[in-house]
Amino acid sequence: MLSLEGLHKRAAFFRYIRSFFHSLEFLEVDTPLRQPVYIPESNIVPISCEGQYLQSSPELSMKRLLASGCNRIFQLSHCFRKGELGRLHLEEFQLLEWYRTGCDYNQLMTDCEAFLRFLQEAMRNYATSCGDLNFTELFPGVDLSAQWQRLTVADAFAQYSPIPLARALEAGSFDAILTEYVEPCLGIEVPVFLYAYPHQLASLARKSPSNPTIAERFELYIKGIELANGFSELTDEHEQRHRFQKEIAAIHANYGREVVMPERFLQDLRNLEAAAGIALGVDRLFMLALNCKNITSSVTFAPEDFL
Amino acid sequence: MLSASDLRKGLKVQIDGNPYIVTDFEFSKPGKGQALYRCKMRNMISGNQLVKTYRSNDKFEKAELDERKMQFLYSQGEEYHFMDTDNYEQLSLTKEQMADNINFLIENMDVEVLFFDGKPIDITIPTFVNLEVTRADPWAKGDTSGNDTKPVTVQTGYELQVPPFVEEGDKIQIDTRTGQYVTRVKE
Numbered sequence: 128m129l130s131l132e133g134l135h136k137r138a139a140f141f142r143y144i145r146s147f148f149h150s151l152e153f154l155e156v157d158t159p160l161r162q163p164v165y166i167p168e169s170n171i172v173p174i175s176c177e178g179q180y181l182q183s184s185p186e187l188s189m190k191r192l193l194a195s196g197c198n199r200i201f202q203l204s205h206c207f208r209k210g211e212l213g214r215l216h217l218e219e220f221q222l223l224e225w226y227r228t229g230c231d232y233n234q235l236m237t238d239c240e241a242f243l244r245f246l247q248e249a250m251r252n253y254a255t256s257c258g259d260l261n262f263t264e265l266f267p268g269v270d271l272s273a274q275w276q277r278l279t280v281a282d283a284f285a286q287y288s289p290i291p292l293a294r295a296l297e298a299g300s301f302d303a304i305l306t307e308y309v310e311p312c313l314g315i316e317v318p319v320f321l322y323a324y325p326h327q328l329a330s331l332a333r334k335s336p337s338n339p340t341i342a343e344r345f346e347l348y349i350k351g352i353e354l355a356n357g358f359s360e361l362t363d364e365h366e367q368r369h370r371f372q373k374e375i376a377a378i379h380a381n382y383g384r385e386v387v388m389p390e391r392f393l394q395d396l397r398n399l400e401a402a403a404g405i406a407l408g409v410d411r412l413f414m415l416a417l418n419c420k421n422i423t424s425s426v427t428f429a430p431e432d433f434l
Numbered sequence: 435m436l437s438a439s440d441l442r443k444g445l446k447v448q449i450d451g452n453p454y455i456v457t458d459f460e461f462s463k464p465g466k467g468q469a470l471y472r473c474k475m476r477n478m479i480s481g482n483q484l485v486k487t488y489r490s491n492d493k494f495e496k497a498e499l500d501e502r503k504m505q506f507l508y509s510q511g512e513e514y515h516f517m518d519t520d521n522y523e524q525l526s527l528t529k530e531q532m533a534d535n536i537n538f539l540i541e542n543m544d545v546e547v548l549f550f551d552g553k554p555i556d557i558t559i560p561t562f563v564n565l566e567v568t569r570a571d572p573w574a575k576g577d578t579s580g581n582d583t584k585p586v587t588v589q590t591g592y593e594l595q596v597p598p599f600v601e602e603g604d605k606i607q608i609d610t611r612t613g614q615y616v617t618r619v620k621e
Binding site: 170210301 | 439460461462463464465466467468469470472487490491
C-alpha cells in the first residue's frame with residue numbers, strides 16, 4: 128500500500144503526464160474497460176467478466192477513434208492480463224497509450240524523448256516544492272539529455288545473444304534469449320529504442336515499406352526494463368484480418384479458447400490513414416521514479432494488500 | 435498435472451523421476467512475447483541445483499512426497515536408523531542423505547522423515563535443539579584479548595562459537611537452520 132507521501136507523489140506524476148499531452152494538444156479519451164471482444168494475441172490471456180472481457184489494452188478502441196477523425200489522442204487506463212505476476216508484472220496495471228495520425232513510429236520515439244525529459248524535470252521541481260529529502264532522480268545514472276540509442280533487433284542479437292537472430296527465431300527461443308541475454312544490457316547509460324522487429328513478432332504493426340521482413344515496431348528500454356511498445360499502425364484491413372486469423376487459430380490450438388474476430392475494428396480500419404501508437408507501462412515508470420525494485424511497491428494497493 | 439503458471443517458490447515437482455523443490459522463481463514476459471517462468475530448483479535426493487526456464491504450456495507432475503514422524507535410534511557407520519513409534523517399523527538413511535543434520539541429532543530425537551515414492555530421502559529436525567557442551571576451555575577472567583566468543587564442542591561432536599560464560603556440562607540451545615548458539619538452557 129502506498130504511503131501518504133507516495134500517494135501525493137503518484138498524483139503529481141499523473142498530473143504531469145496529463146499536462147505534457149495537453150500541452151501538445153492531445154485529446155484525452157476514455158474507453159470501456161469491459162468489452163465483448165478482445166485483441167486476438169496468442170501470448171495474452173484475457174480476464175473474462177460476465178460473458179465479456181476486461182481489456183488487455185485500449186488499442187482497438189483508440190484506433191477506432193482515430194478512424195472516426197481524431198488526430199492526437201491519449202489515455203491512461205487500467206488493463207488486465209491473466210496470470211502475469213512478477214517483479215515487473217501485475218494482472219491489473221495501468222497503461223498510458225498515445226496515438227497520432229499522419230506519422231510513423233519515428234515520431235513516437237521523438238515523443239518518448241520529450242516526454243521523459245519533461246517528466247524528469249517536473250518530478251525534480253515537485254521534490255523541491257515539497258522539500259522531499261528522499262528525492263531520487265527519475266532514472267538515476269541514466270542520462271536522458273544525451274542522444275538516446277537506437278538499436279535494431281538484429282544488431283542487439285549480434286551484440287548480446289549467444290546465437291544469431293535467425294537461429295533464435297527458428298528455434299522458437301526469441302523471447303527466452305531476449306529476456307536472458309539482451310534485455311539486461313539495454314538502456315544502462317542512455318535509454319535504448321530496440322526497433323525493426325522481425326515481421327512475425329508484430330501482429331498489429333505495419334511492415335516496413337522498404338523491407339517487408341521487418342515490422343515498424345520498437346520497444347523502449349531503460350535500465351534493462353521494458354517501458355513502452357510502439358509501432359506504425361497496420362491499416363490494411365485484409366492483412367490485419369489475415370494476421371488475426373492466424374492468432375485465433377494458434378490460441379485455439381494451444382489453449383482451446385474460441386476468439387471472436389473484432390469485426391467493427393476491422394471495418395473502421397478502412398477509414399484509417401497512416402498512424403502510429405504506443406503503450407507505456409505507467410506503474411513501471413512510477414516504480415523507477417520511487418527507485419523501487421518491485422512493481423507492487425508503486426501501486427496504491429498491491430494484490431497482497433488484500434490478503 | 436501442473437502447468438508452468440502453478441510454479442512458485444517451495445513447489446515440489448517431479449522431473450525425470452526425481453523430486454525437485456523450487457528454490458527461486460521469476461516471472462518474465464517481454465512485450466507481446468511468451469510468458470517465461472525461470473526457476474531455480476534443487477534435486478531433493480542428490481541436492482544438485484537446476485536452473486531452467488519454462489513456458490506457459492509446459493506441464494509437470496507433482497512430486498508425491500509423504501512425511502512421517504519418526505524417532506532417531508542410533509547410527510552405525512554410515513547408516514542412521516529411525517523408528518516409527520506407532521508401528522515400530524525401522525529404516526535407515528545414509529550419512530550423505532543426512533547432510534548437516536548429523537551435527538544436531540541425538541538419540542530419541544523426534545524428526546520428520548520425508549519419503550518420495552515410498553523411499554526415505556531426507557529428514558527435518560526441530561528448529562531448536564538443546565545439546566550438552568562436552569568440551570570448553572575455561573573462561574579466563576580478566577581476559578583482555580577482546581574476544582567475546584569462544585569455541586566449544588557439543589555432544590554430537592559439532593563445534594561452534596559461544597559466549598565466554600558457557601562451561602563444560604552446560605546445555606545450550608542451537609538454531610539448526612544456522613548452526614548458531616541461541617542461549618544457555620537451565621534444566
